[in-house]
Amino acid sequence: MMQSLKIRQATLADVVPLSGLIQHTIRVSNSEDYDQKSIDMLCAIFEPEPVAERIENELILLCFMGSELVGTVGLRDDFLRSMFVEPTFQRRGLGKMLVARIEEEARQKAISEMMLHSSMTARVFYEALGYEFVELQSYPEGPFVLMKKPLR
Numbered sequence: 001m002m003q004s005l006k007i008r009q010a011t012l013a014d015v016v017p018l019s020g021l022i023q024h025t026i027r028v029s030n031s032e033d034y035d036q037k038s039i040d041m042l043c044a045i046f047e048p049e050p051v052a053e054r055i056e057n058e059l060i061l062l063c064f065m066g067s068e069l070v071g072t073v074g075l076r077d078d079f080l081r082s083m084f085v086e087p088t089f090q091r092r093g094l095g096k097m098l099v100a101r102i103e104e105e106a107r108q109k110a111i112s113e114m115m116l117h118s119s120m121t122a123r124v125f126y127e128a129l130g131y132e133f134v135e136l137q138s139y140p141e142g143p144f145v146l147m148k149k150p151l152r
Contacts, residue, residue: 005094007101010060010072015052017069018062022046025084033120038142045141046082054082059105063098065089073098075105080116099129107151114151117144 010018023043030039054060054074058081063071070089074081080102085095106114117137118126123145127133131147 004066005097006064007061007098008064010055010062012052012055014062014069015048015055018055018060018072019046019048019051021069021072021086022051022082022084025087028087029090030119030121034142041141059102061098061101061105063094070094071098073102075102075109078106078111078113078115080106080114083116083122095125096129099126103149103151112151114149116147118147119144123147 023046026039026042026046030042034042054076058074058076060072060074060082062069063085069086071083071085071094073083080099083095083098083102085098103114114131115134116126116131118131120143123133126147129149131149134146134148137144137146
């Protein structure tokens with residue numbers, strides 16, 4: 001399975017499929033931890049227009065299985081951002097691989113500590129990768145966990 005994976009940087013041509021992947025993943029994966037209003041607010045953050053702005057202002061990597069977009073992760077300053085894996089491809093190591101790849105990009109930029117805002121859903125995933133709880137934060141979209149990890 002893993003041999004047909006490709007990772008590349010996002011371009012503006014990827015806006016619509018990237019927006020779709022993220023919104024679908026939020027609706028499927030976060031439904032047990034967030035109410036419908038929170039999910040709708042989160043999805044609004046990832047409409048095509050704000051996704052295009054992110055592509056222009058941060059490093060966003062896309063993961064493809066053949067021609068299918070199956071995952072994404074971003075880096076802005078010292079923050080790991082917007083890591084999503086298509087729900088049918090979760091629990092296969094793709095998320096772990098994407099996080100490792102973006103951490104390597106951060107190391108190359110001399111970033112010594114990564115920060116992230118985890119959904120309640122993904123907290124255990126990030127803890128398994130060495131991220132530590134900093135604090136619980138409240139946003140209009142719901143609660144998120146600020147986490148950090150030293151990069152060595």
